Amino acid sequence: MMQQHGPTKFSSRTRANTVASPVATNVRTDLNKQAVIRKPITRRRTGIAYLFLTPFLVLFGIFIVAPALYGIWVSLHTWNPLLPNKPFVGLDNYTQLFTPGSLTFEPFWNSMGVTGLFTLLSVPLLLVIPLFVAILLNQKIKGGTVFRAVFFAPYVLGVAVVGVIWGYLLDPQLGVVNSILRLVGIEADIPWTVNEPWVWVSLVGVTIWWTMGFNTVILLAGLKGISAELYEAAALDGAGWWKQFLNVTIPGLRPVMMFVSTVTILASANMFGQSYLLTRGGPGTSTKSAIMYIADQGLSQNQMGAASAMSYVLFAFLAVISVINFRIQRDKAS
Amino acid sequence: MRKRHLSRGLAILLGLSLAVTLSACGSSSTNDSSNGPTGDYTGPDVTVTFWNGWTGGAAPKIVPQLVEKFNSEHKNITVKNVPMEWGDISAKMPLAVKGGKGPDVAVAHGDDIATYAAQGLIQPTDDIISSLGYSETDFPDGVFAAGNYTGNQYGIPWSVTPLGLYINNDVLKAAGIDPSVVPSDKESYLSALETLKTAGTQGEWVDGYVFTGVFQFKSLLWQFGGEVYNKDVSKSTFNSDAGVEALTHMTDLIAKGYSPADVAPDGNINALVAGKTAYNWNGVWQTTNEALQKTDWSAAPVPQIGTEKAVWSSSTHWIFLNNKNQDKNKTDAAAVFVKWMNDNSEGWAETGELPANNTLRNSPDLLEKYPNLKPFIDELPYARYETSAPGITNAEAELATAVNEAILGKKSPEQALDDAAARADKILEQNKSQYGG
Numbered sequence: 001m002m003q004q005h006g007p008t009k010f011s012s013r014t015r016a017n018t019v020a021s022p023v024a025t026n027v028r029t030d031l032n033k034q035a036v037i038r039k040p041i042t043r044r045r046t047g048i049a050y051l052f053l054t055p056f057l058v059l060f061g062i063f064i065v066a067p068a069l070y071g072i073w074v075s076l077h078t079w080n081p082l083l084p085n086k087p088f089v090g091l092d093n094y095t096q097l098f099t100p101g102s103l104t105f106e107p108f109w110n111s112m113g114v115t116g117l118f119t120l121l122s123v124p125l126l127l128v129i130p131l132f133v134a135i136l137l138n139q140k141i142k143g144g145t146v147f148r149a150v151f152f153a154p155y156v157l158g159v160a161v162v163g164v165i166w167g168y169l170l171d172p173q174l175g176v177v178n179s180i181l182r183l184v185g186i187e188a189d190i191p192w193t194v195n196e197p198w199v200w201v202s203l204v205g206v207t208i209w210w211t212m213g214f215n216t217v218i219l220l221a222g223l224k225g226i227s228a229e230l231y232e233a234a235a236l237d238g239a240g241w242w243k244q245f246l247n248v249t250i251p252g253l254r255p256v257m258m259f260v261s262t263v264t265i266l267a268s269a270n271m272f273g274q275s276y277l278l279t280r281g282g283p284g285t286s287t288k289s290a291i292m293y294i295a296d297q298g299l300s301q302n303q304m305g306a307a308s309a310m311s312y313v314l315f316a317f318l319a320v321i322s323v324i325n326f327r328i329q330r331d332k333a334s
Numbered sequence: 335m336r337k338r339h340l341s342r343g344l345a346i347l348l349g350l351s352l353a354v355t356l357s358a359c360g361s362s363s364t365n366d367s368s369n370g371p372t373g374d375y376t377g378p379d380v381t382v383t384f385w386n387g388w389t390g391g392a393a394p395k396i397v398p399q400l401v402e403k404f405n406s407e408h409k410n411i412t413v414k415n416v417p418m419e420w421g422d423i424s425a426k427m428p429l430a431v432k433g434g435k436g437p438d439v440a441v442a443h444g445d446d447i448a449t450y451a452a453q454g455l456i457q458p459t460d461d462i463i464s465s466l467g468y469s470e471t472d473f474p475d476g477v478f479a480a481g482n483y484t485g486n487q488y489g490i491p492w493s494v495t496p497l498g499l500y501i502n503n504d505v506l507k508a509a510g511i512d513p514s515v516v517p518s519d520k521e522s523y524l525s526a527l528e529t530l531k532t533a534g535t536q537g538e539w540v541d542g543y544v545f546t547g548v549f550q551f552k553s554l555l556w557q558f559g560g561e562v563y564n565k566d567v568s569k570s571t572f573n574s575d576a577g578v579e580a581l582t583h584m585t586d587l588i589a590k591g592y593s594p595a596d597v598a599p600d601g602n603i604n605a606l607v608a609g610k611t612a613y614n615w616n617g618v619w620q621t622t623n624e625a626l627q628k629t630d631w632s633a634a635p636v637p638q639i640g641t642e643k644a645v646w647s648s649s650t651h652w653i654f655l656n657n658k659n660q661d662k663n664k665t666d667a668a669a670v671f672v673k674w675m676n677d678n679s680e681g682w683a684e685t686g687e688l689p690a691n692n693t694l695r696n697s698p699d700l701l702e703k704y705p706n707l708k709p710f711i712d713e714l715p716y717a718r719y720e721t722s723a724p725g726i727t728n729a730e731a732e733l734a735t736a737v738n739e740a741i742l743g744k745k746s747p748e749q750a751l752d753d754a755a756a757r758a759d760k761i762l763e764q765n766k767s768q769y770g771g
Contacts (some may be wrong), residue, residue, distance in 0.1 A: 080768055082428050082453040103760040171603045191596035195742050278544070278600070284739035284750075298423075301728045303764075 001067070005094055015225035075308035081300055093309035104306055110285055112314070114275075118289065119268040122204045126264045127257070131214035137216070137247070138223045152213035159210075163277025166206045167193065170278070175315060199279045199287050206274055211267065215260050216288070222256030223249070258329040269318055290314050335435045367459055370537040375670045377663040381412045382671060385427065385437040387420035391622045392684040404674050411667045427655075431455045434658030435458050439668035440493055444480035444649040447719035447758035451483040452724035455585075456631035457654045458486040462669045466490075473690045477649050480719045489651030490672055493689035494684065495618050495645035496717045497549050498710050499637065500603070505612040510669075513602060513642065523613075523637040526664040527592040530612055539602035540593040542741030544734050547584070549646040551576040554580030556718050557640030562733070567723040568766060570758040572733055573751035576640070581740050583639055585621035590739070606631070618710045622686035633706055637715045647717040654669050686762055688714075726764070732758040750755040 050057075076091050077086045096102040137148055154162070169176045170192035180187055192202045230248045239247065272291040275281055281288030288296075294314070298307030388397055394417065401415045416437065417424075430436035432455075442450065445770040450456045459481075462470075462624065470478040473491045503513040509530045517523035532536035543548045552562060563569065563687025571577070587593040597605075605611040608623045615636055620626060636645050652672045654665050676691050683704045688711060689695045702709055720726075736754030739745045743755070 014704075080766065082432065082455070083768060103757070107757070110619065171601075172596060172598045174604055175600075189596070191598070194596045194598050196744075269734075282738050283742040284735055284744050286744070294730075301725075315758060 037099075047074055048173060066152055071308045071311060072306050075306075075312060077305045078303075079305035079308070080133075080302045086305075089305070093306045094313070097307070097309060098308065098310045098315055106312070107288075107293055108290075108310055108313075110217050111288050111290045112317070114285075115269055115271060115289055115290040115314075117200075118203060118271050118287075119265060121200060122207050122271075123261070123264050123269045125129075125204065125208055126268070127211060127217055130212045131219055131253075133212070134219040134223055134271060135217045135221055135245075148217065152257075155213040157210065159273030160211050160277065163273055166202070170202055172296050174226050193278050196284050196286055199275075199283070202278055203271075203274050203287060206270070206278065207268070211264075215264060218256060219253065226252035249260060254329065258326070261329070262325055263323060266318060269321070335445065351462050360577055360680075375408070375411055375663075375667045377410070379412070380444055380661070380664050380667045381414055382439060382664055382668045383414045383416060383437040384668075384671070385418065385423055385440040386616070387418065387423050387441070388685065389417050389584045391421055391619075393417075393685055395682060397721055400675065400678065404671060405677070406669070407674075411670065413671050428453060428455055431655050431657050432643055432656065434660075434714055435697065436655045436657050436662040437662070438655060438657070439672060440653050440655060441650050442489065442653045443720070444477075444651060445651065445730070447481050447488050447767075448483040448722045448726065449724045450653065451486075451488045455656055456488050457656045457665065459490060459654060460487050462654065462672075463490060466669060466673045472692055472712045473721075474692070474717065476717070476719045477690055480649050480722050481651050483724070487655045490676070491649060492652050492676070493650045493687035494647050494690050494717065494719075495687050496645050496710050497546065497553055497615055497617055498525050498713065499634045500606055500614045500616050501634060502606050502609060502612050502618060502625075502631050503632060504607055505530070505535060509535055509612070511612075513632065514736075516632075517637050518635070519637055520639045523639065524592075527587070527590075527611075531591055536594055536611055536613070537592050538587055539598040539611050540587050540596045540741060541599065542738035543599045543600055545599065546614075546616050547733050547737050548616065548730075548740055550633060551577075551580055551584065551733075553636055553644060553646040554583055554639055554716070555614070556643055556644030556646075557638060559641055560579040563721055563723075563729075563762070567721060567726065570729065570733075570762065572736075572758075573748070573755040577751050578748045580640070580689045581737065581751060582705050584737075585740055586746055588743075618707065619686040621704075621706045621710075622684070633709045637711050642714040646720055647711045647714075648732075649719050650687070662724075673684065681720055701750060724769035725761070728765065729758040729761045732761065 016096075076088060076090060078089050079086045085328045093104075095106050097108055099105055132150060136143055137151075141147075157165075168174075170178075172178060172189045172194055175192065178193065181188075181190065190198055192198045198267065230252070231244055234244045234248050270291055271289045272295065275289050276286040276292055279287045281292055290310070290313075294307050296311045297310065299304045336363075348638050349373065384401070386397065388394065397417065398415055401413050405412055419693075420443075423440070423442075427436055427440065428450070432755070436455075447456070451458075468490060474494060477491045477494055480488070481487055499516075501513065503518070506513045506526075510533065511526055511529055515522075517526045527537040540550070555572060555577050557563065558576035558579045560571065560574045560580065562572045562668075594729070599725075602611065602614045603620060603623065603626075605612045605617055607623070607629060609629065621633065652675075654668055676689075679689055680694065681697065682689050683700055683762050688707060689700075694700070696713060701711070721730075732754040735747075736750040740747045740750040745751070
């Protein structure tokens, strides 16, 4: 808003005052003057902006910032919420996490490994499949809107619903999936929710079915935003379908892809409900994700201090991954 | 995806905000119940809030009837029945009690009693017990002890739920086995399984979950002379030779082809109902399983695989909550209600639980009405109950992991048990340092 108004309002005066000066100085004095002259207006505008932001900021402060800060405080204690004594232990909860043989070391890093593996398995598929579907939906086909709705539909379901539905479908002995396989002659009772490697197929498959609609819709919007003229120009230059995809579609989707990949990585790294409901973390603790372990420590075992420390370590990982992801995509873009 | 984001955020936020609420509450007052109830309540009119997890089977019909009957017989006491899922009770009750909004009386599982006591959530019931005229001998051996913590008695036993052997008689007949001859030792049991295998049936499906693989493992552990923990519950002993023998018996059933691998939760009782298997070690609560009634089934005491008789059982207990500013009159009235329930719950067996009260359970009427309960009642003299110690369920989770890993072939029984014992020991140590005792 300011950039739009600023130059038009002051440009004539600026030009008149600085006829002989070099361009760079010109701009700088221009900005200085603007700052001096526009101060009251800016202040009022900022004030109004904050006024509109206040409701959100209050909620954000109370429900995000305050608990997050409080979490740091909690993580410095042995914090059993049901006991009167919550002794201060300094960084003990953190050092435990990095001391092999401690109570939390092995299960925590095991759960981080589970989360990492799930992210590695699910994210590429959650980017490629929705991209493919979005391209199909972007063709002028009959009933495109219906298909878009069909692909998006599972996303509106909560994880509890998804877990219960697929729990029934994938049950090794009673499930519909194995019954269908039996009909086509595959006799083995595949332990979809019980043993490896099938649990991974189930978790990743269910997650794709559930959330691909969201990525598809965002990518579809991205595709629609790419100018048709670019495709025409490419076609005139003799680019085939594949060349067009590589040189027009992919670069055109870059900003959208950055958003989708960041959100997908974070969502996969926060996987909880699927393994909680479908595999119960099993076999053993093979699919017990980081969030599942943290929730178990904090909410069922009442170890809030340790759980808070784990949350912060997980947060640090996700922050680093997000920054790297941003860097990579930005470098490509420039 | 945003939803998963949210749920993660919510879980952590919830935890944190709970922590905030709790730290504000401080410690609650303990009530002095020196003038305990005498089986009759004479104080002012009170409303007693009663939480229970009886949401399935026949209970949702029976409990309101009992409560209504009690209320009509007691002018100055109104009991408010609040049923909710067991899981919800464990999640909500501790915080509600700390905030002074919990129930006055509730029913809890034996393995939660010591934890609740250490957390100051429940009142010692020694005075209530003596004023109501109960003693240890009114209940099966070991049930009373399950409610003991640091020398005080917390809670009054209400029901016991042992494991038993469920049998699909049609499957046995099809394999040429006479259903009237029930295997009671290792030899006869394994030979029946062998006969079934020859007939193309996997006779007992073993699962690696708490329901019921872990219950079966504990039964076998005790049968082989082992213990889950040492006497002062400072060390786990489930990885002893007895434990390895017990778990190996279970994995052998799979190795020998008597059980399929990778059985899903409840897969075995479902297979029994579907006529795919002959035997299932399951709890007395399955006697009310509606799908089961469509088959020709019977129940028997679990076979003695090891060197002595033993079987796992759970127990439930009445507990009196120690709410912040708990009204003593309400606790007294609640005690009257508990006594009345223990005296008037002949119909309780309808819910698939055995009444803990000996007089009630041993009355001939009970078996006349519910003959299927006989084998479970016969087991009680050698039934064993859950370990009582604060925070014990945290360690139990490690044992469940071991059974799961061994049954699913991730680790050998010995390796799985040793690894779990090492983790459980650290948890026991943590429990001691946090809860003392």
